Amino acid sequence: MEMLLDVLGWISIVAGLFFMLVGTLGVLRLPDVYTRLHGAGMTDTMGAGFLLLGMAFQTVVDMMHDHPGYWSVLVRLVFIYLFLLFTSPIATHALARAGLAGGVEPWTNEEDSQ
Amino acid sequence: MFIVATAGILVAMAMALVRAFLGPTVYDRVLAVNTFGTKTVLLIAALGFLTGRPEFLDMALVYALINFIGTIAVLKFFEYGDLGLTRRVEREAE
Numbered sequence: 001m002e003m004l005l006d007v008l009g010w011i012s013i014v015a016g017l018f019f020m021l022v023g024t025l026g027v028l029r030l031p032d033v034y035t036r037l038h039g040a041g042m043t044d045t046m047g048a049g050f051l052l053l054g055m056a057f058q059t060v061v062d063m064m065h066d067h068p069g070y071w072s073v074l075v076r077l078v079f080i081y082l083f084l085l086f087t088s089p090i091a092t093h094a095l096a097r098a099g100l101a102g103g104v105e106p107w108t109n110e111e112d113s114q
Numbered sequence: 115m116f117i118v119a120t121a122g123i124l125v126a127m128a129m130a131l132v133r134a135f136l137g138p139t140v141y142d143r144v145l146a147v148n149t150f151g152t153k154t155v156l157l158i159a160a161l162g163f164l165t166g167r168p169e170f171l172d173m174a175l176v177y178a179l180i181n182f183i184g185t186i187a188v189l190k191f192f193e194y195g196d197l198g199l200t201r202r203v204e205r206e207a208e
Contacts, residue, residue, distance in 0.1 A: 010115060017122040020153070024126040027133050027149060033141045036133070040149045043126070051119065051156050055163060058116075076171040080155065080178060087182040091148055094186055098193040099141040 002064055009057030016050030023047055032107035033099045037092050044088035052081045116164040123157045144188055151181030 019042060026039025056077045063070045127150055134146035155174045162170025 013115070013119050017119060020126050020156075021122060021129075024129040024149065024153075027146060028129050033139060033145060036142065036145055040145055043149055044152050048152060048156055051123075052159070054119075055159060058163065059168065070168065073168040073171060076168075076175060077159075080159065080171065080175055083175070083178050083182075084152065084155070087178070088152070091182060091185045091189075094189045095141060095145055095148070098144075098189045099139070101193050102139075102141065104139055104141060 002061055005057050005061050005064075009054045009061065011054075012050045012057060013054030016047050016052075016054060019043065019050060020047030033104055034096060034106050037096060041088060041092050044084055044092075048084050048088075049081060052077050116160055119160045120157065120164055123153055123160060127153045127157065140192055144185065144192070148181065148185045151177070151185070155181065 023039045023041075023043030023046070026042070027036050030036045030039060056074055059070050059073045059077065130146045130150040130153060134143050134150065137143040137146055155178045158170050158174040158177060162168050162174070
């Protein structure tokens with residue numbers, strides 16, 4: 001049981017790192033603001049979600065071992081996740097609206113549109 | 115193993131910083147700084163686990179709050195040219 005939780009925790013952390021690095025690569029390489037928002041949004045939901053899930057699994061393993069009072073750590077992890085879950089879409093939406101209001105033209109593929 | 119998580123988050127933060135420096139428009143820079151802030155939250159959390167002090171999560175929570183408020187404030191400033199107050203006062207005065 002404990003072994004299983006440990007392995008699940010590390011799998012979640014590695015998956016979170018993967019999504020975070022791929023999302024940031026998207027922020028770096030995609031052509032304009034609106035497409036870059038996609039990479040940033042994926043970093044915030046999948047990357048942060050999986051990393052926090054992995055940390056929660058590790059905390060549960062820690063609780064079984066030698067820190068039985070670590071349930072408050074679990075509560076904090078849940079709070080951070082919920083907060084990111086609410087604020088990340090609001091921030092990306094506000095960014096897209098501000099970009100449109102600021103006159104940034106969405107990128108289109110010139111060859112396809114002709 | 116948490117050291118791998120910390121190193122990966124640091125690499126992602128460096129990539130976000132590159133976009134913040136390159137970004138052709140101001141919105142690219144705000145986007146990069148926003149993702150940088152999210153990664154900072156996760157870095158603080160991972161560092162807390164790495165050093166065996168999960169109390170760091172309180173700091174991560176506060177940083178998440180500040181990051182969100184800061185992003186919204188900067189975006190509102192660039193969209194309206196102010197933080198909204200003077201425009202409303204002018205409209206009410208007319």
